Amino acid sequence: MLWIDSHPDVQTPKEYKNAHAHVLGELMGNGDSDFTRTVKHPVSPQKIMIAGIHDPLPYEANFISEHKIQTCSPEQVRSGAQPVLDWIKNEKIEYLAIHIDLDVLDPHNFRSVLFAKPGRGQHDFGDVAEGKLNIPDVVKLANQAASISKAVGLTIAEHLPWDALNLKNMLEELPLIGK
Template sequence: MSGNTSPCHHSLHLFAKTDESQHAGIVQKLSDQALKDSQIEVLAIHLDLDVLDPHNFRSLLFAKPGRGKHDFGDVAEGKLNIPDVLKLIQEVTTEKEVVGMTIAEHMPWDALNLQEMLKQLPLIGG
C-alpha cells in the first residue's frame, strides 16, 4: 500500500499494564500526562530499533546493503536518532520505575556480511 505512514515507524510507543488490565491482558497506550496520572507503578519498555533513521544507525532492516527502494514495500522508515529515543525513554522513566526492557529489530548487516566473507578466506574459512 503506497503512502503507509504507520506510527510504529515514526514514533516511539510506550505501553504499560496496570494491575487490573494485566489480568485482562489489556495493553494501554499512554501519553505523558496519562502516565503521570495513572495507577501504573512500574514500566516494561519494548524498543523496536527500526524507529531509528537507517542513515544514522546501520544495524536495521531498512539499512540492508544493496537494497532496492521498494524491497520492503512502502513501509515507512524510522526517523528518530539515538538522542531522540533516549530523551523519550528518560522522560517516562522520571515518572515510573523500569523493571524490564526488550530491544528488537537489530540487524547487524556488517557483522553478517563479514562472517560470510571470512567463511570463504583461506585458513579461516572451510
C-alpha cells in the same frame, strides 16, 4: 508498556506472515492462537503507548483507533514527548515495561536495521514507515518515562548488524579461516 517503534506490531498472520509484526497485538490477546493462549494476562490497550509511530498501514491505523491506543509521533518525541508523559500520569502508570524496536531509528544514522540492508530497493519492504528518530531521541524518551514511572523491564528488538553479517560471510570464504 511504552512501545517505542515506527510500527504498532499489531498485525496478524492474515495481514502479514512475519511474526515480528504481530507481537504487541498478541500481547494484547489478538492474533495467532498458538501464541495468544500462552499470554495469561493480556495487556490492556489503555496501558499501551506507542511512541515514534508514523504512517501506519490501514489495518494498523484501524486497530489503534478501535482499541484507543495512545500514540506519540517522532516529532512529538523530539519536542519533549508530552503525550507519553501525560499518558503515564493519566493512566497512573506506576511500573513501566519499555520496548525499543530499533527500526524506530533513522536507517541513515543507525545502519543495523532492516531498512539499511545493503543493496535494498526503494520498495523492497512494502513501503512501510522507516524510522525517524535518532539514538539520543530514544534515550531521552526512555529516561523521561523512567523518571516518573519505575522501569521494570526493557526489551530491544530487530537488531540486524549487516556489516557484521557480511564480515562473517567473507571470513568463511577466505583461505586459512573459512571452510
